Amino acid sequence: MKRIVVLALTCILLLGVLVGCSKPEQSGKEKLIMSTSAGFPPYEMTDDEGNYIGIDVEIAYAIADELGMELVIDDLEFAAALEAAKSGKSDMVMAGVTVNEEREKEMIFSIPYATAVQVIIVTEDSEIRSKEDLPGKSIGTQIGTTGNIYCEDDYGEVSNVIGYDNGITAIQALKNGQIDCVVVDNAPAQTFVKDNKGLKILETEYKTEQYAIGFAKNKTELRDKVNEVLKKLIDNGTVAEIVDAYINAEPEKDYGDGFWGKFHRAFIARNRWKQYLSGVGSTLMVTALALVIGVVLGVLVAIIRTAHDQQRPGRKNVILGFVNGICKVYITVIRGTPMLVQLLIMGFVIFSSSRSYTAIGILTLGINSGAYVAEIIRGGLMSLDPGQMEASRSLGMNYIDSMRFVVVPQAFKSILPSLGNEFITLLKDTALIYTIGGKELVYAARAIANRTYEQMFPLVGSAVIYLVLVLIFTWLQGLLERRLRQSDRR
């Protein structure tokens, strides 16, 4: 028992440290943390090693250089990237962000460094010829962006406006025929049309937008410093040079649209398999750490609850009653709310100023799993005939020893299958942490889909990987159960 408590505290402490402080200083230089949303070429995207590139990224590097700071990039969903800067989790957001009135109420902006206008992307044979044809259509946008806001305002009532997590997903839906058009900023639109056959661009006549860098309201000093440097970079032509290089970049090499072409692009081209591999690595790490937290928490809670329920009538312990109450609330809340919502609350509310996204994911998964593990273990302990406990107590063993030598070993065998299922659920649930910025297998698959405009192979590929992992663990679990059965017979 003492060991369990110590282990639990160490784990929670360790994680607290992980979550609480960001990565250790490496260069001694002060960090400039930029949040972005890297599915917006040519402004921000990932290259094949998973590095961030694009116009915004290069400008940000140039700014950091001039300021003598080290640039750190956090890739989040667009709304989360804005939120991160607003709440001070990052120093600034650079994500092709249009300055508008609502956003100016929430944050402050640098001088503008680019202009943009919303355009409509349709397939070449589309019957949509202009904005006038949009009523009644299915319109794809990126959620939280100005394109999404304009379309909701103008066509929300008469059309089906869909908010995708990024423009690339919307383009894929358009290519699949799920929607009729995509409304998005002109520069990414040009990249999308260049990279995909059979698409064309229509004008919208929405007003011209200005891109600027966003900061939290209290970061005026940093904003002013950035402004000074940004002005210099615009005046000496650096910004124009960067823009030129990206606008004239080569499109992704064409491996053909057949099965092998797509397969090649999704897994083999530019060593993309390495990205999946590192994704699997972090998925396994997240699972293992969350499992440790889950089991430790689960055992603790189960012991407290069983001890409480097995008290002799008339000899109720007040402290135990109180702790038991807390445990009950914990289990009820965790089991009564969706995992995804728990993650979002942890990522964006409770730890809204931490940038250790993966660690927050681990902590949340562990806490979630703990509630289920607790109930599984409690079920196992309660299922044992009370005569077992009574017999060992009458032999003179105390409560803890009876638990340790008589009850727990017997209960363990009956809970092993359910515990195995819980572990498998946990492994699969790690896929959710990409929603709060965690990086694991699904993140890798999505990043590759964003580069290749092809969801099927990366997504089915990651599904196959999860399946193989689950099969391996099921097999191991079977082995363990067989071993336990054998040791029983002897």
Ligand code: ARG
């Ligand atoms: N300019 C638009 C806006 O501010 C779209 C920006 C989307 N940016 C991105 N990195 N996905 O709403």
